[in-house]
Amino acid sequence: MNKMSMQRLILGIAVPSLLAVSCSAYAEVERFRYQSEISYRLDAVDVFRMRNAIPDVDVRKTLKPLIGITFYSQNAFISALKKELDDEIVNQYQLMLLEKSQQQGQDLAIDVLSDDIIHIAYKAQPKDTALPTTELINTAKLNGTVKLNKVSDGFTTKNLQVTVNAQNLCVSVTSFKQGKLTDVCPDKEHSFTLLSQGDYQLNGLGQEFHSPGKLNSNWLGFKRQGGNKMEGYEGGATGNTQFPILYATNPKQQNYALYLDTIYAANWDFMETPWKVSVSQGKPSFLLMAGEGLPELRQQYMKLVGNPLVPPRKMFGMWLSEYGFDNWQEMDDKLKTLKQQAFPIDGVVMDLQWFGNVESYSSTSQMGTLTWDVKNFPEPEKKIQSLKDQGIGMMLIEESYVSEGLDEHQALDDKGYLIKDPKTGKAIDTDPNDLGHWWGKGGMIDWTNVAGGDYWHDWKRVPLIEMGVIGHWTDLGEPEMYNAEGVFLGNKPHSDVHNIFNYKWLESIYQGYQRNKTEVRPFMMSRSGAPGIQRFGATMWSADIGTNLQSLSSQFSMQPNMVLSGIDYYSSDVGGFHRGALKARSSEREAALNETYTQWFAYSSLFEVPVRPHTENLCNCKETAPDRVGDLASNKASIELRYQLIPYLYSLAHRANNSAEPVFPSMDYYYGNDPQAVNLPGQKMMGKDLLGAGIAKMGQKVMDLYLPAGKWYDYRTGEMTVSKGEWRKQLPVYHNSVIRLPLFARDGAIIPVNSQQKMPLTSDVPLTLAAKVYGTQGTFILYEDDGASNAYLKGELRQTSLTTREIEEGLLLTVEAKGDYQNAPAARPLSIAWYGIEGKVKAIELNGSVISDWTQQDGVVSVSTTDLPVNNKTELKLVID
Template sequence: MKNARIAHLALCLAASPLATAQNAERQLQGFTRSQDTLDIATSDGRYLIKPYADNIVETTFIPAGERADPASHAVAMAPGQVQATLKDEGARLVFATPGIAVTIDKQPFRISYAYKGRPLVAEKRGYGRGKEFETIEFALSDGEALYGAGARAVGMNRRGHRFELYNKAHYGYGNRSELLNYTMPVALSSKKYAIHFDNPQTGWLDFDSRKDGTLRYEVSGGRKTYQVVAGDSWDEVMAGYTGLTGRQPLPPRWAFGNFASRFGYRSEAETRAVVDKFIAEKIPLDAVVLDLFWFGKEVKGTMGNLDWDRDSFPHAERMMADFKRKGVKTIVISEPFVLTTSKRWQEAVERKVLATDERGQSATYDFYFGNTGLIDLYKPEGRDWLWNIYKQLKQGGVGGWWGDLGEPEVHPAGLRHGGRPANAVHNVYGHDWARLIAEGYRKEFPQERPFILMRAGYSGSQRFGMIPWSGDVSRSWGGLQSQMEISLQMGMQGLAYMHSDLGGFAGPVLDDELYVRWLQYGVFQPVFRPHAQHEVAPEPVFRSARAKVLARQAVWLRYAMLPYNYTLAFDNSQTGMPLMRPLMFVENDPERAVDRAGTYLWGPDFLVSPVVEPGAARHEVFFPNSGSVWFDLHTDAVHRGGVLEVVKPVEAHIPVFVRAGAFVPMARVVQSTRDYTGRQIDLHYYHDASVAASNGKLYHDDGETAGAYEAGKYEIVRFNSRYAGGTLAIGFATETGKAYPAAGRGFRLKVHNVQARPRSVTVDGRAVAASWNARHKLLDVQVPARRQLQAKVVVVL
């Protein structure tokens, strides 16, 4: 039976449009199989094909005269014990796992991939060498949409573009940017597969810019290795890709709160006043972010001091301790540059901390901030020196790290890093910077989750806990318009916490409408962090009275959603599913959603459509999935799926809708997540007769212990619903980790869309006095607090 299936796969590939892909010059000369690897000898080199899982396979080409380089910056998964079969059918070889089949046609030589009988992609010319680049080419199908290549703003379907792979800042960008701080050599297809090119060196990723049906990877040197990840659904592709490159550990709970940040607070007195003003204005706050003035009075000339300027921050440790008592963490900026005018320059030179020139001397060059050297993360002297500075600062009270300019922003090609040229490490520099902090915490502070905010990295940086942001976006409507696409695309590529400087960063633009709309969007994206140049205040406490009221409402909603958002983050840490998700992840007619970014999903349950134009009197929302039902979060008005609908925007919030059958746990607003206990939860259930069964959950732990779930220090409350014959049953079942001291947890169950007063309501078989609001069609049932709650609510409608 298995042989028949393999033969069928080969016939499918032979009949597919990908069968035209070929390289007439390459000839197969032989093959061997050792353990889990298929080794194919060709006229110009060797192919090594190795499965990692049923739906992940890696292919490496080693040109004649070269040696295999086994090192990968991206891959975290070890090759699995996969039951792969090899069949020689004469004209072709078929190397197949239970999911992916790799077919190697012998003459002409061609490698193609299928998943469960579904053709995916094939090498076109495969590997080639040109004057400037080494290339790997694939044949694409007609109508196939492509995503990936890192952070860009060019439209969701990126086919037709050629993207440079060189992390580079784009100051003040608006609604379009072809090159930003964070590039990745990965392509995802609407056919539900991904190809990751496992090489951080600089180059290009061509998404069929020549309109000849070719995906082309062009690189300056290094490995010729790629992985193909496939799935029946986007959930499976995301799980496979993040299983391969690593999953984001759960951030500290305070990371889901509000941040006070600007460029920048210049003194201890000013910083204290800002924190106290948030508290006085009753706008919740969990972190204050200090830009470069914490180590120097001027923008230029001081970078690399990496120590408190005691004139401006005379009692920094006491300040941070005071903030901590108020529930506010202190985050400080650092950059990888040490200026020749900084206090640490001579120390850095003497300790051989810096990247070198061709003579082996500490290299210097000019950029905006002054004459500088660059910390070399690729030799132990540089890593140890930088980590020891971080360790000392942390012991003094620093609660989180902001790594800026880590592309690196200016990076001369002649620099040497641990013996390697700049282009070999440029795209992975931020990745290894995040790795330095993550590994330092695992060694020195193993119980604590680090907070690592950085704007540049590489494939797999999420496994170090990196939280990226979208760079120096302009304070403009165009700047806001590009943010959904950037975050959605990065989430698809494993970086689920990509977010923006809320309100926009660059330019002295005072536009309260833009500011409020950006913050309203910020409620439903990964990190709520207004940040901007100082000329116009980014903090809501300094805005006009009306803007402050609307901003406060947005922050309150963000805090009310903490139980939902934290559970969503837990799911990401376990499955790799992003927090922000494109509509095509759920749309039952994917062609209708392939290029939509303006409306997206926040987790599995919210449909969000930010207002991104000034004075908008009408707003289009696409409701996915014909037959589904969506409820307006604020009015409970019903909307049907499969429809492009025009709604009227209101000032107080952006259009947000909740899926019928959703369980949404919400909390009472606190001034800081330090005050959140989760002991009393408002559990909203969105009932509709079309939903016969549904489920959801609430994840809870102490919010700070690293690896809490793995250590058994957690609680999960699972919810389920069943509806039939006019009776709605909602169940609660608690799972407690082996090391978790269970606490009493009560729920106020709020059932939406109950059209008439129920005939009866029971909790565990006992009748209870439930409240029904006729105007809002809302049923309110109190479920008493219990440890390890197991309960059942039955509503007879």
Template sequence: MVKPIYLLTLLSCLFSFAAQSASVYRTVSGKNVLSIELLEDDLIHLEWAMNGNASSGRIYTSPMVLRNDHKAKPIPAGGNTLKTKTLSIRVDTSSLCVKVTDIRKQPEYELSNFCPTSTKPDKLSLQFSRENFYHIYGLGEQHKKLGEINGDLSGQRRTPGSEFGNKMVNQGGGAVGNMQVPVAYFLGQGMQNYALFLDNTYAQTWDFSADPYKVETGGDAIRAYVIGGRNLQDLRSGYLDLTGRPPVPPRKMFGLWMSEYGFDNWKEIDVAMRDLRAAKFPVDGAFLDLQWFGGIREGSENTKMGSMRWDKTNFPSPKLRIKEYKEKYGLGVVTIEEPYVGKRLPEYLTMATKGYLVRQCPYPCDPVYLNSQPWWGKGGMLDYTHLEGANFFHDWRREQLIKDGVMGHWTDLGEPEQFDVNAWYAGVGIGTETQHGHRDVHNLYNLFWSQSIAEGYARNKHTQRPFILSRSGTAGSQRFGTAIWSGDIGSNLKNLAAHINTQMHMSMSGFDYYGSDIGGFHRKALAGANADEMYTQWLAVSAAIDIPMRPHTENLCNCKETSPAKIGDVNSNREIIRQRYALSPYYYSLAHEAYQRGAAIFPPMVYHYQDDPGVRTLANQKMIGDRMIVATVAEAGATEALVYLPKGEWIDFHDHERYQSAGEWFGPFPLYREGIYRLPTFVKTGTVIPQIVVDDTLLNIDGLRGTGQKQNTLLVVAYLGDGKLKSKFTLYEDDGESVSYKNTGKGTVNTDLILKQRNNSAELTIAEGRGRYDGMKPGREVNAMFITHGQEIASVAYRKERLKRFDSMQEYKRAARGWFQDGNRVYAKVGVMKLAFVNHIEVRWK
């Protein structure tokens, strides 16, 4: 008779050997199974599970994961040490601990020792040694202490909003999102780093207060990815390769959008737009809150919630009105929707009869009845895990809105806010079987909602890009075109400071498009503070890093101002928004880089300067791309701000003064310059930034002018240094609306902007445009501006032909071609450039 211990050992060896002959390493210890896949040199897939819950072949993935088609590396037979070109993985076959070491260069360094402390279903726990990794980022959205703008996750506990996970939580006189995105980034000394993506959809608690670090969660097994890389950029890109990169939003989403709770009719929207344009503000559209479908009835089953049909009394002829907005005024419309359906609506009856609502048990059980928070009414809940039902509802109700011309979908209450804890859903595939309980679905609910919208566009063959603004989501939501806003935040600067810190972690969690209600949703949270100061500070922050840029507040009384033309320092508000519009080609090109490469648009400084210890905990300073820094401010009475500049030469974006930094603090810099509020902003020497010319005539981001014509003169700004340098920025252009940009070479024009500086000259090359898109013009008007290092310019030539020098800005503006020097700024105007040609502008100095 074979003794049990020897039988177990034999089975373990046979199990491991069988798996190792393929692409999965497996070993058994007691009741537990460890599985490992080597997906790439810098990507390891791990699973710890009890017998019966372990994956039978490849390791299971959740709906958060997009890419599960890796051709895993073969596992060599024998031994418990696995290696890729960059990582070493050593397995303790008794404890099932996995020690991962980075071996890409000497000296090698240990990432962590990952040890399961519980594999019991719904009581999962993983510990991992701290080693030398003291700085931590990511894990989604959790607003920390009010007023604290800086700091990473070191020494903290990241807790869920509720026992289920995602939730709106009360804070600072309002409510903000707690949204779980289970990816954490760990930094050690210099460039030492790794990321851990926990592929688990249940509520999680991460504890970084002691060594070892620990995460506890529910579910059937611990499944995770360890991601290695040369730097944070590699790690984040690797994470997005797993969960999906964000598509490029419609270009109009980079402009100003007006919103409030709520516009009661078309006339109120007309007035808001008229007032903005009368005050010389560009604007691109309006978000419509629940009044568009007739509003709600508190405590009533006759509420309009879930009808998804226009209130034709207050919003008559919606298709014609939206067409007029677009064609005559250059404006777009986005409509809100929620997951709840009033019980007396025909939509409820139809969806319930078909089995497409969340139910009390499997069909034909009755739908759940939601009445515990009846502010919106009483009724049922759409089951977005029911793919057939989600498709039906999209085609039946949302499709008509798209045909009406709506260009985006504002998905509210999707944590979800209200639910039945005992509900039964069509279910999600998690682990070894389909799960139907609310706790199984909770954190995935908004992901499936977003997916139903994106897939509905594709299924119905729309060329229009889907855009979604959502209050919640999880890892993977970004791949469906979902932007996140922080919820019903209170109107005070301490809330804004906490939001700015949260944005750092959302950026690292893969959400480039994350913003807030500008000015705050709950004005009662002001508590006597200066509303004008609060609003303008908030607007400046949002104009720098929010997409979309959207003032929004509760205004059922029609007694509160939300428009930047009506509240705050109006002159400053105007210049803040104009700066955003001027930089729109730069922002839009960064969005293409985010889609193509997973590059962060508004990352914390540590993302690009992780070997600089001075930036590790800075959340108030944001990068815009990789060569621009903005210092955000959220402080009552603030008139100046210090700025930390990494090593190198930096140029003040506003006055073009230069600062040579060894990695140090500068300032304080004034927040008001010539009476206008401006956030301190710096550009690195050698940078090329494409802009558009903004003046009083600009109406929207597409270049519509007060004359009714579209005219977007391209302004290329080159920041010169004091010696030889070479740099490049790629300008991306497309039709701004369709998904054709995804077709390489057919829907996008890419133009390299190349700066070469020598000892006594600098050349700006605007290369030939590569690709094409429908509606593109063969040429465009281009101006250039060189920010010099104090050089006195002797000549400016375009395509080797010297341009005429003018002695005044007035003469320069009147001319079709020529140049003018004003201190350290050199302006050059060359007229229309053909996209098919390489164009050079050269400046020479004495």
């Protein structure tokens, strides 16, 4: 036996070492390294190529039973060949058969990161160094192992048993609590397989629209084609965005997640078992995570990629947008009629007309100026301040492209901050044919060059931020148009950067805010991205979606996957960007558009941040504002509900920031043990306490809605339903011809609300502390801050706990506040609507004194008080017969 063969038999090298998991704590990380022997396998393509070399027999037919089977010794392979071919043929062509089928021995490295998480890579890795990770994740926050035992064929942790097959390097992972999770096996050079027995629900993996008109967020039975790009879909174009985090769950089985740690395009084939995962470049490297359910698994993932920042409070309101406003007058006209119809509005979004529009294929197109077109938008600083005085913020679009005839292109090229032609070292045209694109003709900023990103931010964005711009709309960042021959900083090829291009762009914006110590918090709305963009203050929207309800239903389906991928704030162009995608006869188009918009606006008002009507309107012949398209009364009711819920939603945003709790989780996130709650993307939670649903079907007037076991209250009326895990059939979604999507509160819910009684409502912190209370025992923490700055990260915020419980005399609500922020109210009234009261209330006491300003009607008790000192504990007692 030669030296190489001896090396390949060295299996199960385990190397313990120390790895820092925090500034003050260390956890022992065990590292296991394995090598397999040479093996033999015939693939279909190998057999096909041998058909002429072995003319004596039809090898494609004869060797078909052996295709894809791996043999771990030469003798076993030759023996199998002789069962299919004559001995004489095998002996004659043995050397060729061995050469074509021989598979080099593989390497396997495993690092044990915690009792529930192992890092697996089918690659050679020195025994004394940890497996590397991409910049997208950080393993430092993982807990490390509490207990690890080495055994002859693997190891055990406190929660897992991991077995390694020495021949094929398959890794079997079993949970001590609930049994086998999966078998992971190497496949070809860039791929591996997952064999998981049972009916798994597969979620996560970012967005890729499929199955028009069907509500299905489960990837099982599909091929998920990765790599950031735009794809045509139902008359529009939606994003295919790579977030390589897979969740495999089942109410009856132990659940697991798998994070594929790659920046290259990844494909996931769930068409048959075993499932196959492949990367376009590099050896597969991934983290396998075990957990009780989606909450635990997502928490582990968020530790790797980071929690979202709290968006500015204004982003929870409505933002008006179109492609695009040609001048201030056009925008002002839209705002004027919204005000006349008493619609609330928190911001306007400016498309590329703000910097002078673009000219197709022109080297002097204004793409990349990021400077106001003062002819059509004069005195922008004064205008932004005027809008701010009216409570209206501004978000501006930007792209990474710069027309080559602009001074900006020259300055960036001179400094080496554009993507380069490797032959000349100068900026490369984004069009390989040197003709240009719809936006003009020029180059693309290299966001991997930190100095270049800093230069651009300080030159272009800082003046806009100082004017009062509070949001950055990053468009075309897949990137959609690029020259594959271009090289980035350090001569990196395009393939090394493509899927993190938008990530680096967003990171550059965030770092610009940090470097300049900008007081306002960063907010970005992006068309593309990668794991971790939420920690920069970035959100995502689904791109240029078509105007039809089939696309809206797919938006429903992608939202749970985006939430599990770490994107809490996932929105859409309300009403659809491409109006030509509307599926209706000419005579029915107006009615179809109105209904489509009305349903879409109602859904977005419940589940999207921001609520942002948007459409292509270059002809100035389309409407996007909710007072001009759709049903007026329905749109007003939908947005009124959104503004009423902002105190609750904003509190959830703080929970997402400090505890990684999702703002809009799927049903199975909190009810994963209920088989009927699985894969219902038309229904969604808002935090733990509210359950709602959208509709996306022309002419739909009623819907079926599933309520998990327990008591549920109609959010609006307080009507109680006791469910054993049942469907509410034929629930009306219109009341008096006004759309009213179902919304239920769970028993014990306390929902802080905006108690304003008259439209237009505002997103500001309400002067009154108001809440809707459902049932008798619950708690909720209301988070409030200045809504705009980063001061909340320094602890400048108020947390007000509201707690209800049963007492001997009846019920008690306790309100306690701690913390403070600039301009926070020192005293405020209390307004409570308490639903589900059984029995007659005899009296209500406020801090021990009887008060009279309350009513009881049909099981609902309404209480109002005068101003109460915020820093004092408040007790509201309901004395019940």
